[in-house]
Amino acid sequence: MTDITRLDTRTKRNITILVIAQAVLGAQMPMLFVLAGLAGQSLASNPCWATLPISLIVFGSMTTAPWLSQLMQNYGRKAGFFVGITGGILGGVISAYGLYTASFPIFLLGSYFSGVYMSAHGFYRFAAADSTPDDFRPKAISYVMAGGLASAIIGPQLSKVVSDAFVIPFMGAYVAVVLINVFGAGLFLFLDIPKPPKPAVGETSGRSRLELLKTPRIAVAIICAMVSYALMNLVMTSTPLAVVGCGYTQDLAADIVMGHVIGMFLPSFFTGHLIARFGASKIVGLGLAILAFAGIVNLAGVELTNFFVGLILLGVGWNFGFIGATAMLTNAHTPQERGKVQGMNDFLVYGMVTLGSLASGSLMNCSGGTAVEGWIAVNIAMIPFLILAGGSLVWLMMHNKKA
Numbered sequence: 001m002t003d004i005t006r007l008d009t010r011t012k013r014n015i016t017i018l019v020i021a022q023a024v025l026g027a028q029m030p031m032l033f034v035l036a037g038l039a040g041q042s043l044a045s046n047p048c049w050a051t052l053p054i055s056l057i058v059f060g061s062m063t064t065a066p067w068l069s070q071l072m073q074n075y076g077r078k079a080g081f082f083v084g085i086t087g088g089i090l091g092g093v094i095s096a097y098g099l100y101t102a103s104f105p106i107f108l109l110g111s112y113f114s115g116v117y118m119s120a121h122g123f124y125r126f127a128a129a130d131s132t133p134d135d136f137r138p139k140a141i142s143y144v145m146a147g148g149l150a151s152a153i154i155g156p157q158l159s160k161v162v163s164d165a166f167v168i169p170f171m172g173a174y175v176a177v178v179l180i181n182v183f184g185a186g187l188f189l190f191l192d193i194p195k196p197p198k199p200a201v202g203e204t205s206g207r208s209r210l211e212l213l214k215t216p217r218i219a220v221a222i223i224c225a226m227v228s229y230a231l232m233n234l235v236m237t238s239t240p241l242a243v244v245g246c247g248y249t250q251d252l253a254a255d256i257v258m259g260h261v262i263g264m265f266l267p268s269f270f271t272g273h274l275i276a277r278f279g280a281s282k283i284v285g286l287g288l289a290i291l292a293f294a295g296i297v298n299l300a301g302v303e304l305t306n307f308f309v310g311l312i313l314l315g316v317g318w319n320f321g322f323i324g325a326t327a328m329l330t331n332a333h334t335p336q337e338r339g340k341v342q343g344m345n346d347f348l349v350y351g352m353v354t355l356g357s358l359a360s361g362s363l364m365n366c367s368g369g370t371a372v373e374g375w376i377a378v379n380i381a382m383i384p385f386l387i388l389a390g391g392s393l394v395w396l397m398m399h400n401k402k403a
Contacts, residue, residue, distance in 0.1 A: 060115015
């Protein structure tokens with residue numbers, strides 16, 4: 001088993017840069033997810049559209065992922081990450097202007113550009129696996145995801161400090177987003193990940209997208225990643241609205257989201273080791289089970305303890321499910337197929353997450369007369385998708401035994 005101390009200097013430097021990027025640049029994501037729904041609620045004429053800004057962020061990620069993945073395939077990871085930073089800066093500037101003019105459409109446009117950053121952010125985990133030995137890939141992915149532990153603390157706490165820094169509510173957070181991305185532009189100057197080799201003359205670029213989707217391991221990895229991420233987003237998007245709607249403060253909502261994001265990334269210090277020891281499929285299955293238990297805790301009541309425990313479990317379940325699915329995917333394709341597979345994966349994942357975030361606002365604000373009824377509807381909506389992902393995982397295990 002390869003240890004990190006045995007990696008070459010360039011690989012260790014790349015992993016370090018990606019960990020810092022996950023920690024610092026990644027802080028803008030929990031900050032946006034804490035405040036975007038509340039800001040949307042203050043701007044939208046209909047409360048059912050409160051979480052539409054979050055949906056536009058994820059929709060931006062979905063529509064960006066295919067062409068950004070191909071751009072990285074052709075020009076390298078650094079070029080793609082600079083595109084993401086540009087999107088993050090534009091998103092912060094446009095969103096701040098939307099708040100300044102009290103324009104919901106302009107705010108939504110800024111949210112879409114924030115999604116360009118979010119898409120690039122999603123490729124940090126794949127970049128961690130580039131040019132590392134096969135047996136070290138789960139650990140490399142896990143180490144980079146562990147950087148999100150710092151972002152889990154920085155983002156929500158920063159939102160408390162800067163969201164009311166200007167007369168216009170929430171505007172300070174978007175100014176902070178711009179500054180965070182400017183820092184990232186300097187950070188990625190030191191990244192040095194080689195581009196994947198181009199096919200030789202007469203050599204194909206690998207399987208078609210349809211052929212890749214027909215590969216059992218790839219199909220199940222994508223389904224489990226879609227469900228893990230979409231259900232996490234479905235519940236997390238509604239959380240600030242539910243917490244405030246149940247009579248608690250915005251600062252408590254930020255603390256609960258911070259606990260959730262800590263749950264998302266703290267297990268990353270050992271998730272890779274668990275995958276290496278027990279296999280990705282078992283860890284994905286454990287993640288789905290924890291997501292189900294999170295829903296049970298959330299349905300049990302709306303005390304602060306329920307919110308904190310339920311959201312922390314939601315984060316842990318996402319960590320095992322999503323990192324496990326990512327590890328399954330990275331070992332199921334060739335370097336020449338990387339651009340197609342990863343772009344297709346993130347397109348489908350963020351497409352499902354977009355639907356989840358759209359449903360989140362409607363379920364939360366428009367499916368019942370109270371915040372409690374809306375919160376119950378959000379958590380019950382998890383059930384059929386957990387059955388889908390769990391069933392696909394069982395099918396894969398049975399298929400592998402037959403093979």
